[in-house]
Amino acid sequence: DSGVTQTPKHLITATGQRVTLRCSPRSGDLSVYWYQQSLDQGLQFLIQYYNGEERAKGNILERFSAQQFPDLHSELNLSSLELGDSALYFCASSLRAGRNTEAFFGQGTRLTVV
């Protein structure tokens, strides 16, 4: 158990809908990362937050947004969903941003868009 909790584990929704994925980082970790894993793109970095502030953005679509709350949990919001958004979404956390800090991954949320 990595200590990173993601909910829900599975999500099935229709095209055009909006969903929210939730991540609770390890106790004490300030940095949260979101990654998307798909068969054709592999593990792709989406966005990073550190202590409530956005720190880095990857190839995140404009339909996607995220935030980190004062209690350090994070949410990834996916809207106007398309079939191609079906993937595993992972959250990872680390003690602090940068400086070769080990990232611990949650078990992921499997999103299926039908």
Add this chain to the structure above:
Amino acid sequence: QQQVKQSPQSLIVQKGGISIINCAYENTAFDYFPWYQQFPGKGPALLIAIRPDVSEKKEGRFTISFNKSAKQFSLHIMDSQPGDSATYFCAASRDGGSTLGRLYFGRGTQLTVWP
């Protein structure tokens, strides 16, 4: 553009054999090179990591070899066991800049160890 290239895509090894997975990178600013292991239905878990100031790091049956001049690093699994069957990802990240701590992953290698 794939910043970390990984090969092979799949690997089949007999129990007790050596599994070797290779990765290459282009960005010389990378200064942290971890390997992650992922079992079906689970998230990636850190296996072993190396920094470019050393050429080799060993932890149990797992060894990373690092060649800074060639911009390549590899994972060696000695005495491979059926329980090692999983997908392995190499990754790289760099300190500083606008991507603090962000990991660039290879595409993964699916390892199968036959008993």
